[in-house]
Amino acid sequence: MTGTNVLILKDDEHGPRIASTAGHPFVQTPNLDRLAARGVVFENAYCPSPLCCPSRSSFISGRPVHEIQAYNNSMVIDRPNYPSYGRLLDEAGVHTVHAGKVDAYRPPHELGFSEMLGADYRADGDGEISREPLALRGDARQRARGVGVVDDPFRADNRRMADALDFLDRSTDLGKPWTMEVNLIAPHFPHRVTQELWDLYAGHDDLPEYDVTATPAQHPYAEDLRKHFGTDVFTEEATRAHRRAYYGRVTWVDRQLGILLDTLERTGQLDRTVVAFTSDHGEMLGLFGMWWKCSMYDDSVRVPLVVAGPGFPSGVRVRTPVSQLDLNAAAFAAVGASRPPDLSGTPLQQVHPDDPDRAVFAEYHGHGTRGSSFMIRQGRWKFLHNARAPHQLFDLDDDPFELRNLATDAPDVVRTLTERLREEFCDPDLEQDRAEAFIQRQLAALGSSGSTPRSRVPTGS
Template sequence: MSNFIVLMSDEHNPLYSSVFGHPFVQTPNMERLAQQGTVYRNAYCPSPLCSPSRSAFVSGRRVHEVQAYSNCNVNLPNHFPSYGKVLKEQGVHSVHIGKTHVYAQPEELDFSEIHLAKKGKQPGDINFRRKPLAIRTNAADRAFGFGVKEDAFEGDLKVMNTALQWLEQTAPGLDQPWSLTINLMNPHFPQWNTEEFWNLYPQGEDLPRYGSEQESADHPYARDLRDHFETDLFTEAQIRGLRRGYLGNVTFIDRQIGRLLDALAESGQAEMTNLVYTSDHGEMLGKFGQWWKCSLYEDSVRIPVFAAGPDFKAGIVVDTPVDLHDVQASIFYATGANRPVDWAGQPLQEIASFDPNRVVFSEYHGHGTRSGAYMIRKGEWKLIYYMEAPHQLFNLKEDPDELSNVYAEYPDKANELEAELRKVCSPEEENQRAHHFQQEQLEWLESNGLLKSAN
C-alpha cells in the first residue's frame, strides 16, 4: 500500500504546457513529473464546468446521477458519500485542502480532515436558464480581467503552504495510509499575475490560431456560448492580454508542483507516495471565438493527468483515453481500500498504454447552451451528440483541432459511438431529467425573489 496526493488546479488546458509541446510556456516541473512518471495524453473531465466536474470526482458518480448540472447549488441531492468518507471508513486518513465547490457543503463530505474549503453560498450561479437562453448582463466586462496584481496568488499560496505544512508535520506521524487532495484556483480566470509572472510572457500576447471564422465556431451550441458570454465583443487587446495572463498563471501552478515534489523528496516520503497532477476542466482561450469552458470541444474538456510514484513507471506515455473518475479510482488502488462497485472509473494503474476499445464519456447540461450534449471518445474518434443541434464526429488523429465535422461521411462510426453513449445513459431521458430539475431550481429562485421570471 502507498499514499496518494492529487494536486488539482482549475481550468488548465494541458495543451498549454511544455509536456504537450507548447513552444514557450515554462512548465519545467510538469516535465519533471512526467519524466519521473506517466503521462496520460488523452485525459478528460466528466463535465466541462467546475461544480459538475468536481461533484463527479468527489462522488464517483456521473454528473447526470448526481444532478449537479450547473454551478447553481440550490436543492441539490447531497446524499452521495464522498470518496473521502468511504476511504476514512476503511482506515485511510483522507485530507482535503482548498476549494470543494461540489454537491454538498464541506463538512458534509466527511473527510478525515478538511481545510480552507469555503462554504458555498446559495444560490451560486443563477444564470443557467436555457430556454430562453440566459445572456449574462455585461458579461463582456470579464475581458478586462488580466494584468498585474501583487496579491494575485495569495489564496493559492495559503492553500499550498497549508498542504506542505501538513506533509511536514502530520503525515509522518500517521500509522495508516493517507490521501491528500490539494485544490488550487489558478489558472482559472481572471488572468491576474504578479509582476514576476506577467513579465515572463510578452510573447504570449498572441491570437488564437483558429478563431470565429472556423466552421466549428458557428455550430449552434458554439454560437450559444459566444452569445451567453458576449465573447464576440472582446477586443483584440483584451484577447491578447487574457492569453498572456493565462500563461503566467500556468507557470505559477508549475512552481507549486515543484514545491510539492521537493517537499516529498526532502521528507523521504516520495518512495511511498504517489502524486497526480490534474485539473477539473480545460479552457478554450479564444479558440473558435469561445472562452473558458462549457464546451465539449477538446480545449475545454481535456485535462492534464501526470502521475508519478511507486505505482507509476517512469517515462511512460499512455494514449488510452482516461478521465477524472480513473484518477479517483487510483486513490483506492494505491491505499488498498475497496471502492464501491457502482462508481465510474478504473485505476490508472490498471489501464493499458494503448487500448483502442476503451470509452470515455463526458456531458454538459450547464449554462450557455440551449440543451444537453454528450461526448464519447473511443480510439482516435470522438462523437459530440447534441440534443438540439447537428451532431459532430471528429477523427482526432487526422484533425486534432476539430476543424472538420465528418459525421455525415462516417455513419457507421457515428452509430458505433452513439451505441457506446447509450450504454452509459439514455441521452433523451437524461436531457429531459436535467431540464425538469433545472426548471424546479428556477422556480425556487423566482419564488424566493432571487430571479425574475422569464415569462
C-alpha cells in the same frame, strides 16, 4: 492495506495544450516535466463535465454527473448525499484531506473527509442557468478587463498551499496512509499576474490558432456560448493580453507543484506517494471566439493528467482515453482499499497504454447552451450527441482542433458510438429531459428572475 499515499494537485481551468508535457512551444512547466519523467503522461484525459461543480462533484463522488444530478453551478436545490471518496477511504482507515476549493454537490462538512482545509463553497451559487430561453450574462466587459499585473494575485492560493504544506509536515506522524487533494484557483480568470510572470512571457501575447470564423465556431452550441457570455467584447488586444497572463498563471501553478514535490522529498515520502496533477476542466482561451469552459470541444473538456509514484512506470505516455473517474479509482488502488462496485472508472494503473477499444464518457448540462451534450471518446474518434443541435464526429488523429464534423460522412461510426453511448453510459434523450426538469425546479426555487434564491429544497430522483 499498503503504506502508499496519494497527493492530487488540481488547478482550475487549465487547457490541455498549455504545458510543456503537451508539447507547448514556450510555456514553462518544468515541474510537470519532472513529474512526467518519474511517471505517466495521459495524453487523452477528460473531465466528467466541463464546468466546476459538475466536474468536481463527479470526481469526489466517483459517479457520473447525471447520476448525482450535479448539472450546473446552482446549488439552490440539494443533491443526494452520496458518500465521497474521502468518506469511503476514511472509513477504510486512510486519513483523507481536502484542501481549497470544494464546489461540490454537498457542503464541505457533509462530505466526510478526515480534514477539510480552507474549504470554499459556493452556497446557493449561480442563477444564470436557464437554457431555453438562454440566460445572458451582463459581466462580459468586467471579465475582459480582468487581466494584467497586480501586487498579490495568488493570495487565496498561497493560503491553500500553506495549509497543504503544513499537513505534509505533520503527515509523517499519522501512522496510516493518507490522501490529499490540493485545489488551486489559478489559472482560472481573472488573469492577474505578478510583474515577474508578466515579463516572463513578453513577446508571447499570441492569438489562438483559429478564431470565430472557423467552422466549429458556427455550431449552434458555440454560438450559444458566445452569446451567453458576451464574448464579442474580447478585442484582439484583450485576447493577446489574457493569453500572455494565462501563461504566467500556469507557470505559477507549476511552481507550486515543485514545492509540493520538494516537501514530499524532504519529509521522506516521495517514493511512497502517488502524485497526480490535473485540472477540473479546460479553457478555450479565445479559440473559436470562445472563452472559459462549458464547451465539449477538446480545449474545454480535455485536461492535463500526469501521474507518478508506486504502481506507475517512469517516462511513459499513454494514448488510451481516460477519465478523471479513473483517477478516483486509482486512489483506491494506490492505498490498497476496496472500492464500491457501483462507482464508475477503472484504476489508471490498469489502463493499457494504447487500447483502441477503450471508451470514456463526458456530459454537459450547464449554463450557456440550449441543451445537453454527451461525449464518447474511443481511439481516434470523438462523438458528441447534442440534444438540441446537430451531432458532431471528429477524427482527432487527423483533426486535433475539431475543424471537420464527419457525422454525415461516417454514419457507421456514428451508429456504433451511439449504441455504445446508450449501452455503457446513459440514454442521452432520457438524461436531457431529466436534466431539464431538474433545472426548471432550480429556476422555480430561484424565482422567475433567476437571481434571488428563495430557499434550498430537497431533491427528487
